[in-house]
Amino acid sequence: MHAAVIRRLSTLCCLTAFAATTVLAQGHPSDRQDKPAPPPPAAAPAPSAVPPNSTTEGNVTVNGKNIAYTAVAGIITVGSTDVQDASLALDGKMLSDSGVELPAKPQDDPATARMFYTAYFAKGYEPGTRPIVFMYNGGPGSATMYLRMASMGPVRVVIPDLQHPAGGPYKIIPNQYSLLDAADLVFIDAPGTGYSRVLGKDAMKAFYGIDEDAGAFQRFIRRFLTQYDRWESPKFLFGESYGTTRDAALGAQLQQHGVDLNGIVFLSQILSFDNSADGSDGNPGTENGFYLALPSFAATAWYHHKVPNQPAELFPWLHEVEQYSLGGYASALLQGADLPADQKAAVAAKLESYTGIPAATWIKANLRMTGGQFAKYLQDSSDITTGRLDARFEGPNMNPMSSESEYDPFTESIESAIQAAMNTYAHQTLHYGENLTYNPSAREPGFHWDMKHHVPDSDNGWDGTSTNVSADLAYTMKVNPNMHVLLMGGYFDLGTLYFGATYEMKQLPIPASLQKNIAYKFFQTGHMVYVNEDALRGLHDRTAQFIHDNEGGK
Numbered sequence: 001m002h003a004a005v006i007r008r009l010s011t012l013c014c015l016t017a018f019a020a021t022t023v024l025a026q027g028h029p030s031d032r033q034d035k036p037a038p039p040p041p042a043a044a045p046a047p048s049a050v051p052p053n054s055t056t057e058g059n060v061t062v063n064g065k066n067i068a069y070t071a072v073a074g075i076i077t078v079g080s081t082d083v084q085d086a087s088l089a090l091d092g093k094m095l096s097d098s099g100v101e102l103p104a105k106p107q108d109d110p111a112t113a114r115m116f117y118t119a120y121f122a123k124g125y126e127p128g129t130r131p132i133v134f135m136y137n138g139g140p141g142s143a144t145m146y147l148r149m150a151s152m153g154p155v156r157v158v159i160p161d162l163q164h165p166a167g168g169p170y171k172i173i174p175n176q177y178s179l180l181d182a183a184d185l186v187f188i189d190a191p192g193t194g195y196s197r198v199l200g201k202d203a204m205k206a207f208y209g210i211d212e213d214a215g216a217f218q219r220f221i222r223r224f225l226t227q228y229d230r231w232e233s234p235k236f237l238f239g240e241s242y243g244t245t246r247d248a249a250l251g252a253q254l255q256q257h258g259v260d261l262n263g264i265v266f267l268s269q270i271l272s273f274d275n276s277a278d279g280s281d282g283n284p285g286t287e288n289g290f291y292l293a294l295p296s297f298a299a300t301a302w303y304h305h306k307v308p309n310q311p312a313e314l315f316p317w318l319h320e321v322e323q324y325s326l327g328g329y330a331s332a333l334l335q336g337a338d339l340p341a342d343q344k345a346a347v348a349a350k351l352e353s354y355t356g357i358p359a360a361t362w363i364k365a366n367l368r369m370t371g372g373q374f375a376k377y378l379q380d381s382s383d384i385t386t387g388r389l390d391a392r393f394e395g396p397n398m399n400p401m402s403s404e405s406e407y408d409p410f411t412e413s414i415e416s417a418i419q420a421a422m423n424t425y426a427h428q429t430l431h432y433g434e435n436l437t438y439n440p441s442a443r444e445p446g447f448h449w450d451m452k453h454h455v456p457d458s459d460n461g462w463d464g465t466s467t468n469v470s471a472d473l474a475y476t477m478k479v480n481p482n483m484h485v486l487l488m489g490g491y492f493d494l495g496t497l498y499f500g501a502t503y504e505m506k507q508l509p510i511p512a513s514l515q516k517n518i519a520y521k522f523f524q525t526g527h528m529v530y531v532n533e534d535a536l537r538g539l540h541d542r543t544a545q546f547i548h549d550n551e552g553g554k
Helices: 003-011 082-086 145-150 203-207 210-227 242-256 288-303 317-338 341-355 359-364 371-377 409-428 470-479 498-506 512-517 533-550
Strands: 054-062 065-079 112-122 132-136 155-157 172-174 184-188 197-199 235-240 263-267 384-386 394-396 484-490 518-523
Touching (some): 065 082, 082 210, 112 203, 145 155, 145 409, 155 409, 203 210, 235 242, 242 263, 288 317, 341 359, 371 384, 394 409, 470 512, 484 498, 484 533, 498 518, 518 533
Parallel strands (some): 263 484
Antiparallel strands (some): 054 065, 065 112, 155 172
16 A cells, blocks of 8 residues: 555545644753653543433435434444454443453453444334445544435535535534435444444554454444344445445455345445555556546546636546547556657647646656646646545645645535534434544544455455455455445546546456446536535435345345
């Protein structure tokens, strides 16, 4: 996993990143001599009791139909391994007959994760056969406040599209686009985020990694199915951004634990990190990220009216760009130093015609531009930074002399409203978390995400050198050929590329006959397509149809 992708992980789906500043102690030598030794650190406090679940009632009208529902906000505790997890009761306490002897000190207890969730059960349906969707954001290390408060839950916060809200108070309204008309919903906060917490010895190491995180989620889901007696329900996963990476790894782990899924929804997908707009930066010879980003660059330039001789409509012009990306552009990049100067100039001119960025700049960049560089250069002459996760957004340059964008105008526009709404909703409506801090992100000093990944059904002892969970999805689709996949995203997303996601699906190592199990839907928005109300309506309608089509295992 190379440095550029790690730097950009903080901008993948809905992640609040906290900067940790290291302060070096300074002073005169005399100030540092003959000082008494500091007292030993206090013993870690014993873990507090798990807060009780809170159950409330509500109703929402979707497509003219009133849906009454029960909402449960609570915690499910999972172990860090399957063996340890089996020794825990559903309330997270050690089973009396587990045979496990706990250490004398609580801080030496085996690592566990208390995972916060909000579950919405529609009334008037047979629970055992009603579809259920498990939903989560990504990061990695991000809470699921975005999907919970701005997409298809029973309520949503009003966010003005393309604008930074003026500040509180924010308006929380019943969500007429809630997915409750199609399925029961479970929003899950990853370990260390939201009201979820990790406890015990080496807790971060036990849960902060691709495989570790997927393990926690599969244990949560199996415990949830047991606690609410939903094993017979049609089951769906819905992940956004890094949540799609989790989708693939989690789906494979559930399959290996005897849980067949009816379907998986990938929103703003990334399975192979070499396919991001910054995936090839710092990893010479890996060109995917550059040519797969070009269609999103072109779509963004078109939106901001930077394309020379701009076509009136985005399509079919964008399809032309896609073909050039895989053809002339990819071929030029793959030639490396053997590319003749005249061909290089011709490619640079073509890139200028698609993006509006001068050919001379493309030549200077050796025909290779990262997402951060493009976001800086596209409107640089106007001293404007283009949004990253939603390139329709824009804001003033942070530093006119920087070589790439230094912040994301989109993230800064929506973050505060969603965080405020989450806290207000939890306290005033769900009646949960009054004395708890809701963590938008698990990123704090000491945070480290293990990007190593073991491919399922592979015992060669080699986990690879680049993060790619495509084989996980392929494994699940082959073992369960009735499972279907829905890929959705935004054309103006420079964080997770729509064309890169499509490319990943087309490259899955599955029989050609299984490609028919994959459906696609893209919107003229960005990473969080639901910030635009028309797109939110389309997101609901396509997801609901996907569930209806596959709830019987068709």
